[in-house]
Structures are given as C-alpha cells and as structure tokens.
Amino acid sequence: MKKKTIFVISLTVILVTFLLAVFVQFNNQLKDQLNSHIKDHLEEIVKPNVVSFNMQIKEQIKRVNAISRVLGEDGYEIGSQEQIDFLKVVIDDNIYEDYIIALPDGVAISCTDNSIENVSDKTYFEKSLQGESYVTLPEHYENIIDPVIMLSAPITRNDMVVGVLICKYPSTELDSIFNTKLLYNLGEIYVVDKDGDKIIGHSEYTGDTTNLFEFLSQECSTDKSDSFDKWILNNETKTAMIVMNKTKKAIFLTYTKLDYGDWYMVAMVDEKEAYKSFDNIFNEQQKYIGMISGGVIVYLIILLALTFSDVRNVDRLTGGLTLRMFKYKAVKELKKNSSKAYVFVKIDIRNFKLINRIYSYDYGDQVIKNIAKSLEVTAKKENGIFCRVAIDEFIILLPFKSREYLDEERNHFIELFSVFMGEEFNKVITFPTGQFIVYKDDPERLDIDGIIEKVNFAHREAKKRSGDIIIDYVEDLENKEILAKSIEDRMNSAMENDEFKLYLQPKVDILNHNVVSGAEALIRWEYDGNSFMYPNDFIPILESNGYIVKTDMLMFEKSVKFLRNMIDNNLKPIRISVNFSRIHLANKHFVEELCKIADKYAVPHEYLEVELTESVLSDNVMKIQELISELHRNKFTLAIDDFGSGYSSLSLLKDIEVDVVKIDKEFFVQSKIPNRSKIVIENIITMSNDLNALTVAEGIEIGEQVEILRDLNCDMIQGYYFFRPMNADKIDLEIFNKEYTK
Numbered sequence: 001m002k003k004k005t006i007f008v009i010s011l012t013v014i015l016v017t018f019l020l021a022v023f024v025q026f027n028n029q030l031k032d033q034l035n036s037h038i039k040d041h042l043e044e045i046v047k048p049n050v051v052s053f054n055m056q057i058k059e060q061i062k063r064v065n066a067i068s069r070v071l072g073e074d075g076y077e078i079g080s081q082e083q084i085d086f087l088k089v090v091i092d093d094n095i096y097e098d099y100i101i102a103l104p105d106g107v108a109i110s111c112t113d114n115s116i117e118n119v120s121d122k123t124y125f126e127k128s129l130q131g132e133s134y135v136t137l138p139e140h141y142e143n144i145i146d147p148v149i150m151l152s153a154p155i156t157r158n159d160m161v162v163g164v165l166i167c168k169y170p171s172t173e174l175d176s177i178f179n180t181k182l183l184y185n186l187g188e189i190y191v192v193d194k195d196g197d198k199i200i201g202h203s204e205y206t207g208d209t210t211n212l213f214e215f216l217s218q219e220c221s222t223d224k225s226d227s228f229d230k231w232i233l234n235n236e237t238k239t240a241m242i243v244m245n246k247t248k249k250a251i252f253l254t255y256t257k258l259d260y261g262d263w264y265m266v267a268m269v270d271e272k273e274a275y276k277s278f279d280n281i282f283n284e285q286q287k288y289i290g291m292i293s294g295g296v297i298v299y300l301i302i303l304l305a306l307t308f309s310d311v312r313n314v315d316r317l318t319g320g321l322t323l324r325m326f327k328y329k330a331v332k333e334l335k336k337n338s339s340k341a342y343v344f345v346k347i348d349i350r351n352f353k354l355i356n357r358i359y360s361y362d363y364g365d366q367v368i369k370n371i372a373k374s375l376e377v378t379a380k381k382e383n384g385i386f387c388r389v390a391i392d393e394f395i396i397l398l399p400f401k402s403r404e405y406l407d408e409e410r411n412h413f414i415e416l417f418s419v420f421m422g423e424e425f426n427k428v429i430t431f432p433t434g435q436f437i438v439y440k441d442d443p444e445r446l447d448i449d450g451i452i453e454k455v456n457f458a459h460r461e462a463k464k465r466s467g468d469i470i471i472d473y474v475e476d477l478e479n480k481e482i483l484a485k486s487i488e489d490r491m492n493s494a495m496e497n498d499e500f501k502l503y504l505q506p507k508v509d510i511l512n513h514n515v516v517s518g519a520e521a522l523i524r525w526e527y528d529g530n531s532f533m534y535p536n537d538f539i540p541i542l543e544s545n546g547y548i549v550k551t552d553m554l555m556f557e558k559s560v561k562f563l564r565n566m567i568d569n570n571l572k573p574i575r576i577s578v579n580f581s582r583i584h585l586a587n588k589h590f591v592e593e594l595c596k597i598a599d600k601y602a603v604p605h606e607y608l609e610v611e612l613t614e615s616v617l618s619d620n621v622m623k624i625q626e627l628i629s630e631l632h633r634n635k636f637t638l639a640i641d642d643f644g645s646g647y648s649s650l651s652l653l654k655d656i657e658v659d660v661v662k663i664d665k666e667f668f669v670q671s672k673i674p675n676r677s678k679i680v681i682e683n684i685i686t687m688s689n690d691l692n693a694l695t696v697a698e699g700i701e702i703g704e705q706v707e708i709l710r711d712l713n714c715d716m717i718q719g720y721y722f723f724r725p726m727n728a729d730k731i732d733l734e735i736f737n738k739e740y741t742k
C-alpha cells in the first residue's frame with residue numbers, strides 16, 4: 001500500500017475515533033452542563049417560593065405581634081372575657097383558625113370555644129414567655145398534609161411578659177407557594193423540619209415515607225458528587241441529583257433553609273421531565289454536534305474520494321498525471337500494441353535546485369509547469385502520455401518511430417520550452433535524458449515497474465555525465481553498475497595481490513630522429529589470472545571512493561622502481577610521466593611524498609613528470625601555480641594532459657608554467673586531420689614552443705599524422721603508430737634512448 005493511502009486511512013481512523021471521543025465527551029459535558037443548568041434553574045425557581053414563604057410567615061408574625069401588643073395595652077386582664085371577645089371579632093375577618101391566650105402559668109384559653117389547656121411545656125410557649133415571637137407546628141398535629149402553623153408572640157405590659165398569644169395559622173394559606181408551577185408543573189415543593197419530617201406540602205416522590213432522610217437513605221442513591229452523609233441539612237442551598245433505587249428514576253432535589261421554624265423548603269423534579277423542559281437547549285446543542293459531525297464526515301468523504309480518485313491521479317502542480325496513473329495508462333497503451341515499439345523518456349533539468357535558489361521557489365514552480373506544458377504538446381501530437389515523477393523529473397511515453405524522429409521531438413520540446421521560458425533562460429539549461437525502448441516482442445513489455453526502473457537507471461547515468469546528454473538503457477549499463485560495486489569490494493585484495501600493474505607507453509621524439517626518450521605510466525588491473533581491466537572502467541570508481549590516491553602513488557612508485565632498474569642496468573633513464581587525479585591537489589604534502597618515494601630509490605627527480613588533465617588545471621589555477629612552483633623547486637616537471645579539450649585551453653597557458661603540453665587525442669580520431677583542427681594544433685604548438693613547453697601528441701595511429709605533426713614542430717608522439725602501452729615488467733629496455741625503427 002502506498003504511504004499516502006496508509007496516511008489517509010490512518011487519518012480517517014484517527015478522525016473518526018477523535019470524533020467519537022469528542023461526541024461522547026461533548027454529550028457527557030452537555031449532560032453535565034444541562035444538569036448544572038437544571039440545578040441552577042431549580043434553585044432559581046425555589047428561591048421566590050422561599051422568599052414568599054418567609055414573607056408570608058413574617059407577615060403573620062407581624063400580625064400576631066400587633067394583636068399581642070393590643071392585648072398588652074388594652075388594660076383588660078390578660079385572658080379576660082373582654083380580650084377573648086376582642087379576639088373573636090378579629091378572627092372573623094382573619095384567616096386564623098384559632099387564637100389562644102396563655103397566662104404565664106401555662107393555662108391557655110381558646111377564643112373559638114373557650115376551652116382551656118395547659119401549654120406550659122410547649123416550646124412555643126416557653127420561647128414567647130421569654131419575649132420571642134415563635135413559629136412552629138403543633139407537636140401532634142393531626143393533619144399531616146395540611147397542618148396548622150403555630151405562631152406565638154409575647155404579651156407585654158409595662159415591659160413585662162404577662163402572657164402569650166398563640167395563633168393557629170392554616171398551612172393551606174401557603175398553598176399558592178406549594179402549588180407553584182415548578183418547572184412547568186413537573187416538580188413538587190414541600191417543607192421539612194430539621195429532622196427531615198415533611199411538615200407542609202406533599203410529595204409524590206417520597207410516597208408514604210414522611211421523612212426525607214429516611215426516603216433518601218432507603219430509596220435512593222445520590223450522584224457521584226454527593227453522598228448522604230453530606231446531606232445533613234444546613235444553612236446553605238443545596239441541589240443534587242438522586243436516583244431512586246427501585247424505579248431507577250433520577251430526581252433533582254434542592255433544599256433551602258427557611259427563616260422560621262428550623263424548616264427547609266425542598267423541591268424535587270424528575271430528571272427526564274426536567275430534560276424535556278430543556279429540550280430546546282438540548283436539541284440546539286445536539287443540532288450543533290450534528291452539524292459538526294456532519295461537516296467532519298463530509299470532509300472525510302471528500303478527503304477519501306480525493307485521495308483515491310483525483311489526488312492520486314492528478315499532479316498537484318502541473319495538473320498532469322501522477323506516476324501511479326501514468327503507469328496504469330502506460331500498461332493500457334502497451335497492451336494495445338498499436339506501435340512496433342514504444343519509448344519511455346525521462347528528463348529533468350540539470351541543477352534544478354539552483355533555479356530555486358537563484359530565482360525563487362515560485363519561479364521554480366513556473367519552470368516545472370512550463371516543462372509540463374511543453375511535454376503536453378508533444379504527448380498530444382504523438383498520442384503519448386506523460387507524468388511528473390519527482391520535483392523536476394518527468395517521464396513521457398511515446399510510440400517509437402525512429403531515433404531521428406525522437407531527436408526531432410526532443411528538439412521540438414526544447415524549442416517550445418524556450419518559447420515559454422525565454423531564449424536566454426534556455427541557454428543555460430540542459431536536460432539529462434534517459435530513455436528505454438520497449439519492443440513489441442519484449443516478453444517483459446508489460447512489466448511497467450521494470451520499465452520505469454530501466455528508464456530511471458538510464459536517466460541516472462545521464463545525470464552523472466555533463467551536458468545535454470541522452471543515455472539509452474542497455475543491459476551493459478547495469479552491468480557496469482554491478483561492476484562498480486564489485487570493484488569497490490575487491491580493491492583491498494587487489495592491492496595486496498599486486499593486481500594493479502604498471503604499463504608504459506613509450507614517447508617518440510620526432511624532431512630528434514625518432515628517439516624513444518620517454519613514456520607514460522598507465523595503470524592496468526589484471527585479475528583472476530587472465531582478466532584485464534582498462535583504467536576508464538575503474539578509475540572513476542577509484543576517484544569516487546578516494547582509493548585513487550593509493551593507486552596513483554603505487555604507479556608512481558612502480559615508475560620510480562622502473563627507472564631505478566634502468567639505472568641499475570647502466571641505462572640512461574627516460575622521463576616517465578605519471579597520471580595524477582585531481583584529488584591530490586587537496587594534499588599539502590603531495591610533492592613531499594613524491595620526493596620521499598623518488599629519494600627512497602635514489603632516482604633523480606628530473607626523470608619524473610606529473611600529468612594533470614587540463615580540466616583539473618583550469619579549475620584550480622591559483623593552487624596549481626603553487627604546486628608547479630613546488631614541483632619545479634624539487635626538479636619535477638609538469639605535463640598538461642588532454643590539452644585542447646576545454647574551452648579556454650590557450651588562455652590557461654598564460655597563467656601556468658607547464659613543462660609539457662599533451663595535445664588531446666580527440667584531435668586525431670579521424671585519419672585526416674581537418675583543416676580547422678590543424679590550425680588549432682599549430683597554434684598550440686607555436687605557443688607552447690614560445691613558452692618553452694614541449695609538445696606531445698597523443699593517440700597517433702597513422703604515419704601521415706606523424707608527418708603533419710613533425711611539420712608543425714610537435715616534439716613528441718605517443719600513439720599506437722609507434723608503441724602500445726606495454727607491461728613494464730616485460731618491456732624490452734633496449735628500445736629506450738634509441739631511434740625507433742619499424
């Protein structure tokens with residue numbers, strides 16, 4: 001499965017889980033919120049009832065006090081008939097059931113039926129006798145549901161309590177409070193005393209149980225935050241949710257202390273009913289959850305749809321195909337078999353990251369879009385398809401007609417691109433190109449991943465080289481890669497087994513009777529007894545892993561030994577030039593090391609020459625000047641190899657003091673030296689002579705070339721015409737310092 005798919009699926013799972021968690025959490029929170037809302041609401045609703053209860057009682061107390069004041073001041077004997085009669089009149093336009101006057105000894109006379117009772121042991125009597133107005137219930141009231149409330153007040157005369165007035169106030173007078181439309185008539189309200197006994201009002205919830213505490217502890221459990229031991233009625237308002245054990249009904253319960261009688265007002269409402277009355281809030285909230293969840297689900301669906309359809313098929317930047325879709329369509333195209341062959345071409349812009357860096361990322365994007373636009377024209381015209389594989393890398397599939405046709409298409413693409421980007425821009429741009437042609441009869445022609453791998457491989461090779469290069473995939477290419485790997489693995493043992501051999505290619509002094517006066521040291525790798533490898537096949541690998549330092553020094557040492565051998569054989573030594581890789585320039589002790597090796601074998605330095613290619617020298621002019629001075633101080637000479645291959649070869653000569661100029665063998669690949677080349681060669685030679693540098697022509701295979709070069713005053717020739725490189729161990733020392741004769 002692709003990373004992206006895994007990512008999207010994981011994202012979806014995470015989002016759904018997250019959503020569920022949020023939903024559950026939100027719902028719980030909502031419930032909690034609603035609960036606290038209901039609790040608050042209940043307290044709010046109960047509050048006015050508490051206030052009006054307190055006020056109503058207060059009113060009655062005031063009234064009782066006023067009457068008792070009258071009784072205290074009327075001058076009649078306390079409890080006298082005059083006073084009873086007065087009360088009878090008062091009671092007629094009052095709501096009290098009875099007035100009772102108690103004398104200080106506790107004897108009490110009722111004004112309704114003149115009956116007498118002893119109230120000396122009653123709390124209300126005691127309290128009022130001490131000067132307090134008091135509110136209570138009769139200790140044994142018969143009417144549990146609608147009891148009378150006992151209100152008592154002291155009767156004072158000359159600042160002395162001379163009696164107590166007791167009024168029986170029917171609790172039905174408070175009905176309006178208890179019948180209040182609590183939560184849309186869904187709840188109930190009543191009063192309990194400090195022991196939890198219900199005293200006023202009635203409750204269906206508590207049923208037959210007349211004590212609230214009993215009801216709570218036997219029938220109910222509280223919600224988590226509350227336990228019954230906390231439920232000792234105190235002075236604060238308290239609300240909680242309780243669950244009835246039997247019915248599992250949840251009830252909200254609130255109680256508030258009243259100002260009188262040590263009583264508490266209790267309100268209860270069924271949770272479900274309460275919720276119902278808050279339906280609109282609940283629904284509103286749920287609507288939001290619904291909307292959010294809906295939104296997220298739609299988003300997920302879009303995300304999934306995009307991932308599995310368009311996003312996977314359409315490239316974000318260019319709007320073209322993605323690699324996945326390209327592969328799918330390519331297989332379809334290959335199956336059609338409508339062309340004898342198809343070609344897959346992969347291109348990119350060399351050093352694209354510089355474009356981003358020098359211009360901007362936006363500009364870089366524009367460049368990519370323009371590549372896509374140019375490829376699209378070709379693809380449309382030729383019935384091909386293309387896609388962007390990576391940042392600036394594209395693959396195009398076209399029916400293959402011929403190589404010439406393919407070249408034309410490529411040129412056409414470059415032209416189009418330069419129209420989009422502007423000529424100037426195009427001048428500095430190169431497109432390393434890798435291509436692979438799939439023929440109709442190729443058994444693996446539908447293995448699209450294999451094909452992409454091959455075109456990638458060719459493209460990688462093209463990127464390794466310079467310029468606007470096109471590399472065709474051939475099996476060989478891959479073999480080379482495998483070889484590179486095995487070379488790396490074998491290097492150490494090769495060194496130990498002395499598999500790197502010194503070959504010498506003699507140089508002939510054509511201006512001095514063809515005397516063989518020098519040689520170039522060339523490395524060869526002999527392995528497995530009779531296998532053989534040329535430097536071009538392994539030097540780049542040795543250079544890339546730094547191993548070249550060892551082999552170059554080895555060739556140098558072998559050359560020194562060769563010269564030692566010549567000296568030992570009483571022969572005049574020749575001058576041997578040794579190739580050195582650019583890597584040595586980084587070594588400050590390079591010349592020092594050369595001296596050490598030469599001195600170890602006591603070989604005079606003037607017989608040794610360092611060869612560096614022109615490209616190495618031109619890239620490092622400053623460093624080279626120092627190096628040359630050091631070489632010269634130590635009597636070594638320096639040759640500039642492959643001269644003429646670069647763009648500014650001639651100007652290089654003015655900057656550095658080379659001893660030998662080796663003219664690039666590329667000038668001599670054709671048997672006849674073209675006129676223009678001849679002019680260049682002539683100039684190289686003249687200039688070298690003027691600068692006191694010797695000239696060597698390399699790669700000379702034909703006698704005519706020798707003669708031309710002689711005419712042009714070239715000093716020496718190194719080429720197959722005279723000698724091929726020869727194993728230094730087997731070389732006939734007699735050939736040196738003698739005229740060459742064929």
Ligand code: C2E
Nearest residue numbers: 522523534535536555579580581699700701718719720721
């Ligand atoms: P180079 O230094 O320019 O060496 C000359 C190359 O031209 C040699 O190839 C030689 O065999 C070849 N050659 C000479 N005469 C003719 C001819 O008439 N016709 C043709 N077609 N070729 C001729 P070789 O030995 O394969 O070496 C290739 C390159 O590898 C060398 O080019 C040099 O750059 C590098 N090289 C060789 N040995 C060493 C070494 O020990 N160290 C380093 N760093 N590079 C080396």
Ligand code: MG
Nearest residue numbers: 520579611641
């Ligand atoms: Mg060379």
Ligand code: MG
Nearest residue numbers: 641642662698
């Ligand atoms: Mg050369």
